[in-house]
Amino acid sequence: MSISFENPIVGDIGGDQEDSLGASPPQKKHKLDDKECHGAKEKEKEMPTSEKDSCCSNEIFTISDEQFEKLKLDYCPEGVEEIDQDVWTKYFKEIEESEGFDIYHYPGLCLMARFTPLDVDNFSSDLAEPSKAAIVHFNKEKIKNYKLEKVEKANAQLGGAGVNYYITFQAKDFVTNAFDTFQALVWNGWNPESIDVQFCRLKSVPAT
Numbered sequence: 001m002s003i004s005f006e007n008p009i010v011g012d013i014g015g016d017q018e019d020s021l022g023a024s025p026p027q028k029k030h031k032l033d034d035k036e037c038h039g040a041k042e043k044e045k046e047m048p049t050s051e052k053d054s055c056c057s058n059e060i061f062t063i064s065d066e067q068f069e070k071l072k073l074d075y076c077p078e079g080v081e082e083i084d085q086d087v088w089t090k091y092f093k094e095i096e097e098s099e100g101f102d103i104y105h106y107p108g109l110c111l112m113a114r115f116t117p118l119d120v121d122n123f124s125s126d127l128a129e130p131s132k133a134a135i136v137h138f139n140k141e142k143i144k145n146y147k148l149e150k151v152e153k154a155n156a157q158l159g160g161a162g163v164n165y166y167i168t169f170q171a172k173d174f175v176t177n178a179f180d181t182f183q184a185l186v187w188n189g190w191n192p193e194s195i196d197v198q199f200c201r202l203k204s205v206p207a208t
Contacts, residue, residue: 146174148171167184
């Protein structure tokens with residue numbers, strides 16, 4: 001029986017796989033499409049050479065039923081039985097194209113959904129200090145006088161002993177009275193005082 005996925009579900013293979021393949025029961029074949037290799041690339045270094053070659057090719061890659069079920073759990077939120085290929089494809093594409101700032105298709109909370117959209121109302125206290133730090137960073141770097149007005153949206157990604165916040169917010173220039181939209185990547189450690197602004201920039205306007 002062969003199952004084909006548009007998104008290569010191989011992100012968690014590795015470790016004990018070399019030992020398990022030889023003695024595994026009859027295996028299913030899963031066709032891997034080279035269109036989406038984002039989930040797999042993060043753990044590519046852990047894979048045997050043959051697995052790396054298969055990740056970004058149209059070859060048939062064979063894994064055991066047990067391994068497939070393990071990977072399925074990584075891509076399915078709690079209570080979901082099937083992998084929504086269309087949502088995952090759009091999710092990875094949005095992350096890549098927006099550099100983590102604009103996510104409109106979220107598969108749900110699970111291991112491989114590394115970028116999580118936040119409800120800015122419920123997370124307002126968590127986002128306040130990183131956002132303020134970001135606009136202060138921008139003012140010092142560009143010699144401007146902006147003040148934070150409103151957080152529009154934010155995505156979170158675990159980053160070591162803290163969280164990377166991808167924040168989109170509005171700020172007012174108190175010299176020109178103009179309102180502008182910014183994007184900032186800010187790492188916030190578990191210690192609330194540990195804030196590191198990676199960058200803060202004006203959000204580019206798409207060409208019309």
